[in-house]
Amino acid sequence: LVEVVHVSALDWLVLLGTTLGIAGYGWWYTRGRKQLDTYLRGAQNTSWITIGLSVMATQASAVTFLSTPGQGYADGMRFVQIYFGLPIAMVIIAAVFVPLYRRLNVFTAYEFLGRRFDGKTRLLGAGLFLLQRGIGAGLTIYAPSIVISGVLGWPLDLTIVFSAILAIIYTVSGGSEAVNVTHRFQMLLIFSGLIVAFFVIVASMPQGVSFADALHVAGSAGRMKAIDFSPDLNNRYTIWSGIFGGVFLMLAYFGTDQSQVQRYLSGTSVRESRLGLMFNSVVKVPMQIFILLLGTLVFVYYQFEQPPLFFNRAEWRKYTEAPGGDTLRKLDERFVPLHAEEAARIRDWLAARHSGDSAAETKARAAMTAADGQTRQLRAEAAKTLVAIDPKADTKDTDYVFLTFILDHLPHGVIGLLVAVIFAGGLSSVASELTALGGTVAVDFYRNLIKPEATDAHYVLASKWFTGLWGVLILAFALFFQFSDNLIQAVNKLGSIFYGPVLGLFIVAFFFKRIGGTAVFWGAIASQALVIAVHLFARDKIAFLWYNPIGVGACVFFSYVVQALPGVSSAQPKASLAA
């Protein structure tokens, strides 16, 4: 089961042609821009469809195309619930945030905090963003690189450097406008790749297994359960955590994270910005359903075709060759007949279903469930054995499922296209993050504190330097730091630790007119301390999506408390800041 993966010349042509072509076009189209407005906000002449695609491209990182199908494979469709808060958040942002940002003509979301409160609150918001997004951007490059290099056998460092350098070149050169231009093509590539993958997977199902059969097989294994009404706070994906926790996560991400705010600030008008967000609201949930469905269909495919016992084959190979690796090889040998048995029981069950004989169907389902239990047990044994050989072994292999499937079973050309989709996802996110990081340092720190009066050309040059420096910092971070845990969850968890207090700053700014800068500043710091404490001491009891409402609620509460203390001044009403 462990073989060398061959990527053909056609795959290379498709991969390099699309990846370099899009990046090169972005660089060429936007070369020589000298206006700060153009560099940071794309001259505010972007149409709603470009904004919508750009917002989607920023959120859809490479991890989306590796981890999400992996989630569909291992856990079914229920991960989609995390996106239920998105449309609600989008409506709030379109109705409240966008008009205010546009009216104040700000370059960054934190500039708004400075106008509403004071300089220190602006710096706190910008600082928390830089800290959180800086780490996140390193992860955005590192996470897919380790999977791609592991599966394709490419050197990890080279994969990281290739992704980062490409993003740095066109982002530093063309700024926000280059990001907008490339996002359109990257999303086109992503949509095309996903649709092609869907048809190829459906066409790859064994003879006699229709699309409907495949969905029923997935359903019989619990993979079709998309909605979970359980009130358990520790249950990571339920409709409640998705709507209530998700709405705060999405509000924070789309409403206060400069990598997203910059996308819709580039709109020609409030109308274009709002329509772009509404487009994202309507399209995002079906897109995630579709990506999860791909993973679920891959699961069904591997019910009939022999999969590897452990999908991270580089890791598996390493330990089979290590002392104690005999046990792993024996597990591999035991897995083949067990899998064949399970495939036969599934076929029996499908035949019984088609016959309409409910008694036979029940009996066949019981046999199928028993066979499934045996293969699950073997997989658990494999994970235990890996840990017994090396306690630090990474036993989670779901991020490797989709790429393994692509490489093993899809035709050449399509392989190149789908690896290009993964790279496009990575580049599209990193590019937004880089322009946002560079722009925030330039506007909120450099122009605000160091050099308030200079020409546009000077600030553009400064922004380019800061963007480039962030690129180098992120590259170094991705090269020298090691990450663990499921990739997409790591990104979301990281966001959730910082997002609550930052969103709290904005919620107070928009809806609590009497609270002033000093109160909200200390309120945000206290709430950040609380969220970190919850993460350190209660993460086993509270799923990470709940950190967001906790952070927001704590920030509002502590701000009120500090505001009530004697000697703390209230905010002065400002007509231009009315929501």
Added chain:
Amino acid sequence: MSSPPPPESPPEESPRVPVFRTWRGLYIFVLGMLALYIVFLALWSRWFT
């Protein structure tokens, strides 16, 4: 002399999207779509078990 037509709404008051005359209408549509997705997925979960 007929009275002048009522002034047009300011550009930001209307999304200028066919069917939707106000932003509120568009927001309700978006939230309605979310409800539709949830109902669809609930039925989907029930059907494929």
